[in-house]
Amino acid sequence: MARVSLSGIKKNYGGVEIIKGVDIDVADGEFTVFVGPSGCGKSTLLRMIAGLEDITGGTLTIGDRVVNDLPPKDRSIAMVFQSYAIFPHMTVRENLAFGLTIANAPKAEKDAKVAEAARILQMEHLLDRRPSQLSGGQRQRVAIGRAIVRKPGVFLFDEPLSNLDAALRVDMRMELAKLHADLGATMIYVTHDQVEAMTLADKIVVLNAGIVQQVGTPLELYHRPANLFVAGFIGSPKMNFLKAKVEAVDATSVTVGSPDIGTLVLPKANVAAAVGDAVTVGMRPHHLTLGGAQDITGRVVLVERLGNETLTAIVLASGQQIIVALPGDIEVMAGQQLHLATQAERACLFLANGLAA
Amino acid sequence: MAAIQSDNHGLRLFVRYAVLTLIAVIFIFPLIFMLMSSLKPDQQLLTDTESLRAFLPVGDISLDNYFAAFRRAPVGLFVFNSVLVTGLTVLLSLAVCSLAAFAFVFIDWRGRELLLTLILATLIVPFETIAIPLLLISANLPWIGLEGITRGWLNSYQVQIVPFIADGLTIFLFVQYFKDLPGELIEAARVEGASWGQVYRKVVMPLAGPVLATAAILKFLAMYNQYLWPLMVVQQEAYRPVMVGLQYFFQLNRAWGEIMAYLSLITVPVLAFYLFLQRAFIASIASTGIKG
Incomplete structure (x- = not known):
């Protein structure tokens, strides 16, 4: 050794x-x-x-x-x-x-x-x-x-x-x-x-x-x-990236917003970003769920049923496509409108230079 | 449907065999003619050429031509000389050329591309153009033998062997074959602790059977058929090979029966050698696309 x-x-x-x-x-x-x-x-x-x-x-x-x-x-x-x-x-x-x-x-x-x-x-x-x-x-x-x-x-x-x-x-x-x-x-x-x-x-x-x-x-x-x-x-399906702008920053959280995600408060301490900065919010497909807070709304364009989960491609208002991993036995079909809740504490935030905030 | 397919298959098979048989006949008839003619007296041999009797053992059949051939020329000595010269050249050539190709393909050294290009360029130089300079060099080279150091290689075995040990074609064959060997095999052997010599002996050469057979056969044929070079450098009967020995039969009274007997005798080592290696030779051509 x-x-x-x-x-x-x-x-x-x-x-x-x-x-x-x-x-x-x-x-x-x-x-x-x-x-x-x-x-x-x-x-x-x-x-x-x-x-x-x-x-x-x-x-x-x-x-x-x-x-x-x-x-x-x-x-x-x-x-x-x-x-x-x-x-x-x-x-x-x-x-x-x-x-x-x-x-x-x-x-x-x-x-x-x-x-x-x-x-x-x-x-x-x-x-x-x-x-x-x-x-x-x-x-x-x-x-x-x-x-x-x-x-x-x-x-x-x-x-x-x-x-x-x-x-x-x-x-x-x-x-x-x-x-x-x-x-x-x-x-x-x-x-x-x-x-x-x-x-x-x-x-x-x-x-x-x-x-x-x-x-x-x-x-x-x-x-x-x-x-x-x-x-x-890292991660499969890969993380969804959504463009947003910083709306507020304090010692324990940062608030970001965009037409696609509305306003999202991320519990992140000491973020090196200023109000107005362009950032990217990263959300894993497994960290988006149906219903609840209804942060994100989009139209289903593709459904892949894997048995244990259902990978669903959704197009948002801006035209961007994201992937959501839903439970395996859920009934969704193409064309359907879906409302999704985000788990803000699990979302990632990236600055304009691509580094994690 | 199945019946039609099977009929088509039968027909295709028939055509294939017919074509192959025709080609085989074209190649084998000269050999049959040579063998049959070697058994006939000159008079009958010449008249038989006007009919298919030329290919049949009919009429006055005997081994007289063979006895006469042995009386006219030292056939045994010539065959021995040729087999010795050819055999040694083939063995040395396989060793030297495979080592050269090994260094060109597997070992990284400055100038290898240039040197390989130069060696391959020698393929387009006809032997006749270098024959005279080679003769002059050979005539002055020193040699260490039983009599000590002598000068001049004329009338010897070495003058028929050494200039032909390394040649571009054989190196090229090995280079092409080695390039097709998986590089990871060589790297695995190196990681396991093998030296370059051990990689050559224990990994590369045991996998080189097909190219060894191909190179051996091509080299054997080229060397056994040598005529111009031994004619230039060998004047003494003791070192004369079979092809130059053919001159003994082209005197004033040309004896065709004896010539055919002599040719039949000197063909035996070639056929034996080819039959010995043919399986590997065919496998090599099939796998590498090298034409024999």
Whole structure:
């Protein structure tokens, strides 16, 4: 196990800065997820930690060693790739033992460690098969097993579940969470799937355009996003953003208003906004309810019945569309007029520069 | 409906087989003609060419031409020379060219694009244009042998082998194949602690079976059919390969039966080699689109 520290990490490709000075601390035994849209630099960051990409600037520390210039094998890491990257010409047993074979480990040690990894991942019966005889989930398990066998300080996962079908992904997600609990190892996990990020992480790092947007626990990010990007990225369906103007500010609350939401008093202390400032109010689809105060009125344009909830798209007076998550058994239909209540204490407020107020 | 489909399927199958059989016949008839003619005396051989008898083992059939061919030329020695030169060149070429391609594809170093472009550019230079300069260089190169250091490579095995070990086409074949290998396999091996040498030996080469077969066959054919170069650099019979040995049969009295017997004999190693590797060769062509 090991602590990982990134300090001012930068990456340039042909003069273009892809990673723009990233600072992240991953504690010993922590499960940290890098999440962000395609091209945000999360995989590049992981590959830099692995030693598969050069570091242009900054300091990378694993354990108590600066590893900027060390080759991958000397960094005490193991990596699981999106495409599994298991060797097709070797049996599962040979794949699991590959790192130990390279290191000329004694046969008894190899056998014991392979057996241990196979037991943890419940694949003892697969050891003599070739990868071509395995399903996608089994292949991914072999890739994870190969990482376990080497007992690395840090496990790196690069979108390991992306190639699996939806049902298998849920199963593997749970297995990974269990694996982390069993091994207690430091794990860094890259994904663009925010559900994976929310369910697996002790800590989430949200990245966009090579810059860390926010670091925090899943619920911190969900309830207190640092900016509009994080607010829009975390949570499904995504947060609704409504334009408004500040009407009053005092020590414990801020009052905002717009034709769409009327007047809304948000219980926010010390907001750095002045009367008349343009702001954005963020409301999660699950924090809007039918009836009650009737803050928002709109016309239903689309209904998606998911069984446990009904996602309803509503057009407001200004023409803006928002999404509301209503109970699963509710009767709504397109064209219907709906009156919604907001939970002002759960709404987010963003200043004109996009930062949370 | 099902019956119509099955009829169509049968017809398509028939046409397919008919076309393939025709192509096979076109390719195999010269071989049959060669084999049959090698069994016939010259007189009959020439008259038979006016009819389909040319392809049939009819008339005065014997192995006399084969005995005569062995009397006229040291066929065994020539075949040995060719198999030795070709075999060694193929083995060395596969090793050297695959290593070069490995460095071009997987290792990041300054100037690799330029060097690869230069190597690929050699593909358009015909051998005839470099034959004379190569001859002059070979004639003056030093060699360390049992007799110590000698100068000049003419009349030797090495002069037939060394200039052909590295070539643009073989490197190109390996480069194309290696580029198609998933990069994550190489990265996974590196993360697991493998050195570049171990990546080459334990990951890349075990997966390179099809391209090894293709490169081996193409190289084997090119080397076995060498004529101009050995004619220029080998004057002693001891190092002469099969194609140059053909000259022994084009003297004043041209013996066609013996020529056919000689050709049949020297075709055997080529066919054996191809049959040995054909499955991998076909798999390689099918998977990479490289034409043989």
